[in-house]
Each structure stands twice: as structure tokens, then as C-alpha cells.
Amino acid sequence: MKIRVRLAKERVARFISHLDFAGAVEKAVRRAALPVAYSEGFTPRPKIAFGSALALGGTSEAEFADFELRELLPVAEFKTRLEAQLPAGIKVLAAREVSKNAPSLMAQINAASYQVEAQLTGRQEKEIQTAWEEFLEQGSIIIVKETKSKRRDLDIRPLILQARLRARDAGGTWDLLLRAGSTGNVRPEEVLQAFWNANNWHGFIETIHRTGLYIESRGNLLSPLVEFKVRGEVEGNR
Amino acid sequence: MLNGLVGPNKEMEDLNELSKSLERILPRVEKPARYTGGEWNEVRKNHAEIPVKMVLAFPDIYEVGMSHLGSKILYQVVNTRPDALMERVFAPWVDMEKELRANGLPLYSLETRTSLKEFDLIGFTLQYEMTYTNILNMLDLAGIPLWAKERAETDPLVVAGGPCAFNPEPIAPFLDLVVLGEGEEVLGEILDLVRDFKERGGSRQELLQAAAAIPGVYVPQFYTVEYLDTGAVAAVRPDRTGIPARVQKRVLKDLNQATFPQRPVVPFLDVVHDRAMLELFRGCARGCRFCQAGMIYRPVREKDTATLVEQARRLLENTGYGEISLTSLSSLDYSRIEELIDALIKEHGTEGVRVSLPSLRADSFAVEQAKKIHEVRRSSITFAPEAGSQRLRDVINKNVTEEDLLRAVIQAVEAGWRSFKLYFMVGLPTETDDDLLGIAELARRVANIKPNRGSITRVTVSTSNFVPKPHTPFQWEGQVDSEELKRRQLLVHGQLKGKRLEHRWHGTEQSLLEAVMSKGDRRIAPVIERAWRLGCRLDGWSEHFRFDLWQQAFQDIGVDPAFYANRTIPEDEILPWDHLDPGVTKDFLLSERMRALSGASTPDCSQERCSGCGVCPALDIPIRRRGETK
Numbered sequence: 098m099k100i101r102v103r104l105a106k107e108r109v110a111r112f113i114s115h116l117d118f119a120g121a122v123e124k125a126v127r128r129a130a131l132p133v134a135y136s137e138g139f140t141p142r143p144k145i146a147f148g149s150a151l152a153l154g155g156t157s158e159a160e161f162a163d164f165e166l167r168e169l170l171p172v173a174e175f176k177t178r179l180e181a182q183l184p185a186g187i188k189v190l191a192a193r194e195v196s197k198n199a200p201s202l203m204a205q206i207n208a209a210s211y212q213v214e215a216q217l218t219g220r221q222e223k224e225i226q227t228a229w230e231e232f233l234e235q236g237s238i239i240i241v242k243e244t245k246s247k248r249r250d251l252d253i254r255p256l257i258l259q260a261r262l263r264a265r266d267a268g269g270t271w272d273l274l275l276r277a278g279s280t281g282n283v284r285p286e287e288v289l290q291a292f293w294n295a296n297n298w299h300g301f302i303e304t305i306h307r308t309g310l311y312i313e314s315r316g317n318l319l320s321p322l323v324e325f326k327v328r329g330e331v332e333g334n335r
Numbered sequence: 336m337l338n339g340l341v342g343p344n345k346e347m348e349d350l351n352e353l354s355k356s357l358e359r360i361l362p363r364v365e366k367p368a369r370y371t372g373g374e375w376n377e378v379r380k381n382h383a384e385i386p387v388k389m390v391l392a393f394p395d396i397y398e399v400g401m402s403h404l405g406s407k408i409l410y411q412v413v414n415t416r417p418d419a420l421m422e423r424v425f426a427p428w429v430d431m432e433k434e435l436r437a438n439g440l441p442l443y444s445l446e447t448r449t450s451l452k453e454f455d456l457i458g459f460t461l462q463y464e465m466t467y468t469n470i471l472n473m474l475d476l477a478g479i480p481l482w483a484k485e486r487a488e489t490d491p492l493v494v495a496g497g498p499c500a501f502n503p504e505p506i507a508p509f510l511d512l513v514v515l516g517e518g519e520e521v522l523g524e525i526l527d528l529v530r531d532f533k534e535r536g537g538s539r540q541e542l543l544q545a546a547a548a549i550p551g552v553y554v555p556q557f558y559t560v561e562y563l564d565t566g567a568v569a570a571v572r573p574d575r576t577g578i579p580a581r582v583q584k585r586v587l588k589d590l591n592q593a594t595f596p597q598r599p600v601v602p603f604l605d606v607v608h609d610r611a612m613l614e615l616f617r618g619c620a621r622g623c624r625f626c627q628a629g630m631i632y633r634p635v636r637e638k639d640t641a642t643l644v645e646q647a648r649r650l651l652e653n654t655g656y657g658e659i660s661l662t663s664l665s666s667l668d669y670s671r672i673e674e675l676i677d678a679l680i681k682e683h684g685t686e687g688v689r690v691s692l693p694s695l696r697a698d699s700f701a702v703e704q705a706k707k708i709h710e711v712r713r714s715s716i717t718f719a720p721e722a723g724s725q726r727l728r729d730v731i732n733k734n735v736t737e738e739d740l741l742r743a744v745i746q747a748v749e750a751g752w753r754s755f756k757l758y759f760m761v762g763l764p765t766e767t768d769d770d771l772l773g774i775a776e777l778a779r780r781v782a783n784i785k786p787n788r789g790s791i792t793r794v795t796v797s798t799s800n801f802v803p804k805p806h807t808p809f810q811w812e813g814q815v816d817s818e819e820l821k822r823r824q825l826l827v828h829g830q831l832k833g834k835r836l837e838h839r840w841h842g843t844e845q846s847l848l849e850a851v852m853s854k855g856d857r858r859i860a861p862v863i864e865r866a867w868r869l870g871c872r873l874d875g876w877s878e879h880f881r882f883d884l885w886q887q888a889f890q891d892i893g894v895d896p897a898f899y900a901n902r903t904i905p906e907d908e909i910l911p912w913d914h915l916d917p918g919v920t921k922d923f924l925l926s927e928r929m930r931a932l933s934g935a936s937t938p939d940c941s942q943e944r945c946s947g948c949g950v951c952p953a954l955d956i957p958i959r960r961r962g963e964t965k
Contacts, residue, residue: 112371182655
């Protein structure tokens with residue numbers, strides 16, 4: 098059977114990378130002696146598949162993982178046993194059985210929502226709010242993506258699906274719904290950096306919190322966990 | 336469970352002011368999880384309720400320190416006591432050091448984020464000589480005076496132990512207490528003493544004097560060192576009564592009864608050895624003459640197989656690791672190794688747990704065992720012939736023949752391995768160019784083996800530089816000077832051309848410094864301080880090693896590194912470490928040196944007759960063969 102779990106990553110756990118987060122969950126699974134299936138080969142690993150990675154430093158209430166079990170187990174028992182073995186800062190928020198043939202999280206997830214707190218020292222509430230609206234009104238927003246070997250231009254405007262700013266003097270709170278996954282991907286810090294650049298400002302991101310991962314289809318948001326439609330609201334994912 | 340113990344899964348609260356500053360700093364440094372704590376099995380106790388507080392300071396970065404078994408043992412030993420606590424701290428990487436200094440923050444313990452200065456004891460483990468500047472850097476970041484004599488009554492006691500403690504002289508003036516040998520029991524005695532002093536009151540000097548009476552404890556400041564005009568040590572003498580002239584190391588008699596780290600902290604980060612570690616035995620009686628560990632950890636003491644199987648079970652249950660490593664100096668020498676490996680595979684193999692061995696002997700038996708545990712042989716297999724000719728292998732008492740090695744390689748090839756690693760040393764006593772050419776010859780012979788299918792893909796030859804170590808038969812030898820070492824490395828390098836051959840070697844300048852630190856006396860301490868002030872730290876990391884600054888430090892203080900590193904010491908000269916006793920007698924080391932120079936080998940005393948090293952009678956341990964029970 099396959100169980101899909103929604104996890105939270107908070108406090109001290111925000112300082113571990115996505116790979117180390119996966120390793121910590123894997124060790125918790127072994128300690129809990131859960132009957133997960135193991136891969137074949139030199140280094141057998143429990144069959145756990147994670148959703149899209151969160152950058153180190155961010156907190157999240159929307160980390161998803163699929164666990165393949167070799168025996169049937171009540172979901173509630175799975176949840177309790179796993180929870181008891183997770184280190185500080187990692188929590189199980191919800192769990193449910195999904196079909197063994199369900200498409201992988203990586204294949205399904207194509208949107209992510211974030212709440213970002215940032216500082217813009219010396220700027221007024223109104224000035225920030227207006228600049229943000231103008232920023233979004235642009236037909237295209239080009240950023241330069243750099244990898245080790247190459248640089249390429251990317252238009253991130255179509256990847257910003259929804260955005261709301263609550264500005265205040267010297268900063269604000271951004272709620273962003275962004276394209277994620279293999280069909281296009283932009284990270285919240287890239288969006289805000291483009292915003293600072295457009296205005297020649299030096300902003301400082303204080304916290305990034307991931308609030309949801311979604312399967313977006315024609316403007317509707319589906320949660321990977323709760324397989325029913327959620328109206329196109331950023332906060333509606335539970 | 337334990338008194339005052341906070342459950343490991345307790346939420347990490349914002350503990351103090353320091354934590355608030357860290358929230359800002361940590362996102363800016365590389366791998367912040369090095370500095371957060373909060374890992375599984377971390378033990379956090381309430382400082383207000385615990386009389387004796389110690390922090391274990393590992394003078395290298397987190398990933399290295401968290402791979403060290405000895406630290407895990409001491410963490411368990413101290414934290415099991417209701418009246419004591421132990422927390423951890425590691426050397427910060429340069430980025431974190433910069434942040435701490437820029438923000439005026441002290442070096443702190445991971446568990447409760449407490450400034451090091453607030454502990455009663457700071458324990459440094461001395462695993463490697465190239466960490467000495469890190470020790471000074473950590474003391475400085477903690478705001479603790481570097482020199483033991485400058486510390487105030489309220490400053491923590493700075494304690495050190497580990498293999499380099501068998502010649503701590505180069506850093507002795509920075510240390511309050513040095514522990515010789517295995518720490519499990521003696522650390523407990525030191526903690527008892529500190530607790531009693533805190534209850535009853537007493538001066539730091541009185542405490543140090545009382546500590547010096549504990550067997551295995553060395554208090555450097557109570558010894559005066561005199562020197563001859565030649566520069567050699569004339570005498571090392573206690574400066575008062577009640578202080579032993581020689582300090583003998585401590586050992587545990589029965590490892591089955593010893594505290595076993597059954598709940599080691601499980602790091603979030605991928606550390607150097609990210610696996611469960613099962614210690615099979617201590618000591619090694621093979622008697623390789625270059626090997627300090629082989630001398631100072633004697634005698635061999637094994638754990639029972641039943642004990643090990645039970646300990647493995649608990650370790651895996653408590654950590655969730657997918658790999659268990661059988662760690663000892665030469666693990667395959669464990670008398671019931673086959674029985675143990677079979678039992679572990681049978682019990683844990685189906686849960687996706689792998690058994691691994693850190694190193695292999697170059698013989699058929701070793702390959703058989705490796706075959707059993709590496710079911711799919713993707714990785715390479717490593718052998719350490721150490722020297723390129725039979726003559727030189729006899730000199731160093733590495734009792735492996737070329738036939739043994741080639742037979743083992745062929746067997747490994749048949750089992751499916753295609754990639755090999757061979758370890759050698761360059762600069763060994765009596766070495767000639769023929770021995771060096773022998774290294775390349777041996778590597779070529781391995782590379783040219785033609786398997787039935789496929790071919791050998793790679794033979795990686797690693798050549799490290801020989802560093803003479805205290806308490807070994809080679810302690811009197813001088814290291815070959817840096818230029819000549821380089822020539823010899825390049826000679827080997829030039830011979831290892833070929834598409835399947837790869838050569839790796841160590842910097843000769845780092846090895847020179849390691850030799851000075853290994854065989855130095857107290858006159859090296861000001862050099863270390865000077866080098867640190869000039870900016871040296873993380874010297875074991877080649878990207879941070881600044882030989883130019885070290886040269887300047889030697890010059891500024893007026894110390895000639897060659898006197899310590901390259902000089903052959905006359906046998907009648909007093910050695911800077913003669914007052915520290917590992918149990919193996921100097922007479923034995925001398926006779927082994929003589930046998931080395933005449934090319935005579937000495938058999939493993941745990942397999943054949945006693946070689947008379949003196950350790951068993953000195954430490955009152957009954958002499959017995961491997962596998963014999965009490």
C-alpha cells in the first residue's frame with residue numbers, strides 16, 4: 098500500500114537541506130520499524146518519494162512524501178509511529194492512503210504557495226504597494242538564471258500565478274502562488290529579488306514559509322493529499 | 336528515565352538571547368546544521384539542576400567530530416550520570432568564525448547554546464596534531480585565556496585526551512589536565528572530584544593537585560622541563576611532592592562491562608561516517624612499527640559475540656541507520672568475525688541494513704568476508720601494503736607478502752571487483768629508490784590482471800608521507816626532509832603513468848608540520864600561538880593550510896622545525912614524552928627498532944608467542960590468546 102503524508106518543517110529543521118530532511122525521515126521510518134518496502138541493490142533504501150524541494154532556511158507546512166509499504170497498516174497507526182520517531186522540528190500534519198498506482202508527487206505537483214516576510218528599510222507602505230502593483234502589471238519579467246555552466250534568461254511573469262502584498266512601512270508580507278515543478282519553476286526569493294532590482298532597492302528577506310503544494314489545473318487548485326477541488330484561494334489548502 | 340533529562344524529541348525552544356542572534360546569522364553560513372544542535376538522541380539537561388557541567392570540544396568541524404566513536408562513548412558515559420551533563424561543540428568553519436566575531440558572540444554548546452565559559456570543564460579530544468591551532472581558536476572564541484597559568488579561578492578546566500595526549504608537550508602549556516588512555520573510568524573520577532570541590536569549595540590549584548593524584552591524569556604545569564645546551568631535553572621533573580614522576584595510561588579491563596554508546600546523536604548532516612559504529616575490540620597486536628595506535632592502545636581486548644549482537648540490535652533500533660560498521664583497528668582480526676558477520680546479516684539483512692568494514696587486510700580471508708557483505712560490488716576495494724618491497728615490509732613489520740596480496744586481488748577480481756585502492760607510505764626508515772619503484776611495479780601488476788570478463792578499471796595508489804610518532808619503534812627516526820620527500824613522491828608519480836593508474840599523495844609541508852607537532856616539546860607552544868595569531872587555523876584542510884605563515888611563526892619565535900622533525904635522536908637522549916607511559920616499555924621499542932633495521936619481523940602476540948612489550952604485566956591484565964575467555 099502507499100501512504101501520502103503531509104509534513105511540517107519548522108524551527109531548527111529549517112536549517113537542514115532537502116536531502117538531509119529526506120535522510121532524517123528515512124531514519125525515523127527505520128526507528129519506527131514501519132514495514133516500508135526497500136529498494137534493491139548495494140545500498141537498500143526505503144521507498145519514500147518526496148515532493149518538490151524547499152530551499153534551506155525556509156520553513157514549511159507543506160512537505161509531502163509517499164511511503165510505499167510492504168504490508169497493510171492502518172494509516173492512523175502509521176502516523177502515530179512515525180510521529181514518535183521524528184526529530185524536533187519535523188511533524189506529521191496529515192496522512193492518507195493513496196492508490197498504489199497514483200502518479201508520483203513530482204509528476205503531479207505544479208504549483209506552490211509561500212508566505213514571505215521581507216524588510217525594505219526607508220520605504221513607505223504606499224510606495225511599496227504601488228511599486229508592487231506596477232511590477233505585476235508588466236507583460237514580462239526577465240530574470241537571469243545561472244547554473245554552473247550557463248546563463249539563461251527566464252520570463253517569470255507567467256510563473257507568478259497569484260500574488261498579494263500587505264505592505265507596511267519598511268517592509269511587507271507577500272502571499273505568493275508560484276509555478277513549481279518540471280513544467281516551470283520560480284522560487285519566491287527570485288521573485289522578490291526581481292522586484293528589488295526593478296526599483297533599485299535593497300530588500301532583505303526575513304522568513305520564507307511554504308504554505309502549500311498543489312496540482313493546479315485550469316485555475317483550480319487540488320491538494321496532493323485531499324483529492325478534491327479547492328477554490329483558487331492560496332490559503333485554502335488543507 | 337534519567338534525572339533532569341529532557342526527552343530528545345522535545346521541541347527546540349528559543350533558549351536564550353544567543354539563539355535570537357543565531358536566527359539571523361545561521362541563514363548566511365554554509366551548512367548551518369553544523370551549529371544548531373537539535374539532532375535525534377541529543378541530551379539536553381537543565382543546567383540549574385546539574386552540579387557538574389562539561390562540554391566536549393572537538394577541534395575540527397562537525398562532520399569530522401560527529402564521526403568519532405570515542406566522543407559518542409564519553410557523551411553517553413557522562414550523560415548517564417544524574418549529577419553531570421555533557422554537551423558538544425565543534426570547530427567553526429571560517430564563515431561561522433567570522434560571524435561569531437563580527438557579532439560579538441561567544442563559541443557556544445549545541446545542546447543548550449551556552450557559552451563555553453560557563454561550563455566547569457572543556458574536554459578537547461586530540462585525534463590529530465594538525466588541529467592544535469583550532470584548540471587555541473576555540474578557547475579564544477570562548478573568551479578563555481589560552482595559557483593554563485593565566486586562567487582565573489572561575490575559568491573552566493581545560494582537559495584533553497586521545498592519541499595525541501601521549502605526547503601533548505607542544506600544547507601542554509595550554510592544558511590544565513591531560514588524560515592518558517581510555518577515558519571512560521578516569522573521566523568519571525575527575526567529575527567526582529570537580530563535584531566535591533564545587534560542594535566543599537577549594538582553589539583551582541588545590542583541585543589540580545588533587546586531580547594529579549588520579550591515575551592516568553597528567554597536570555603539565557606541575558612538571559618542569561630542563562634542556563641541555565644541545566637543545567635536547569635534560570629532565571622532566573615534578574615540581575612538588577605528591578605528583579607522580581611518570582604517568583601511566585588507563586585501560587578498561589573488560590570491554591563487555593564498558594559503557595556502550597547505545598543512543599548516539601544522529602546527525603542531520605551527511606557526516607564522514609554516517610552509520611552505526613560497533614566497536615569489536617580495542618588494541619591491535621600486529622605490531623606494525625610505524626603505527627602509534629598499535630602501540631598505545633594495547634593490549635587487545637575483545638567483546639563477546641553475544642554482547643556485540645545485542646549492542647548492534649540496540650544501536651540500529653535507536654538510530655535508524657541503514658548501515659552498521661564494524662570498527663576496530665583491524666576488524667577482521669576479531670576472533671569470531673565470521674560468526675559475527677553471519678549473525679548480523681541474518682538478523683538485519685532483510686531490513687535493508689548493510690554491514691561494512693572500514694579497512695581490509697590483504698589476504699584471502701579478508702576478501703571472503705568482504706564478498707559476503709558487499710553483495711553487489713559496485714565500490715572499490717582497498718588494501719594497504721604500506722611499502723613497495725618485501726624487504727621494507729619486513730622493516731616495518733607489515734607481515735603481508737606480495738603473493739598474499741596478489742592472491743587477494745585475484746580473488747577480489749573473481750568476486751567482481753574491478754576498482755582497487757592501494758595505500759603506501761613514502762619516506763620510511765631505510766627506504767631506497769628500489770622500494771619506491773616497487774610501489775609502481777606492484778600497482779602495475781594489479782592493473783594488468785586479466786579477469787575472465789571485463790577488465791580492471793582503475794588502480795588508485797595513495798602514498799602518504801611517513802611521520803615518526805612517539806611511543807613507536809620509529810620514535811627516534813628523523814623524517815626525510817621536505818625536498819627529498821617531494822623527490823621520492825615525484826619518483827613514484829612518474830612511474831604511475833597509464834590509463835588505469837591513478838596516483839594521490841599528501842603535501843610534504845603538512846607532513847613536516849605533523850612531525851614537529853608529533854615529536855615536539857613545550858618550546859613549540861609559543862610557535863603554535865604565534866601561527867594562530869598570524870591567521871593559521873584548520874591546518875588539516877589543505878585549502879586553509881598556510882605553510883608560509885607557519886614558517887614565519889617558527890622564525891619569529893626562533894625555533895628550528897628540522898630539529899624536531901628531521902633529526903635522528905640518539906637512543907640515550909631523554910625524549911620529551913618519556914614521563915608518559917603507555918605500558919609498552921622503551922626496551923621493547925628499542926629492540927623492535929633493532930629488529931627493524933636488521934629486517935627481522937615480529938609475530939602478532941595474539942596469534943603466536945608473547946613478544947614481551949610489557950603492557951599486560953604493567954597494566955595487570957592477564958595475557959591470553961585471541962578468542963580465549965577469562
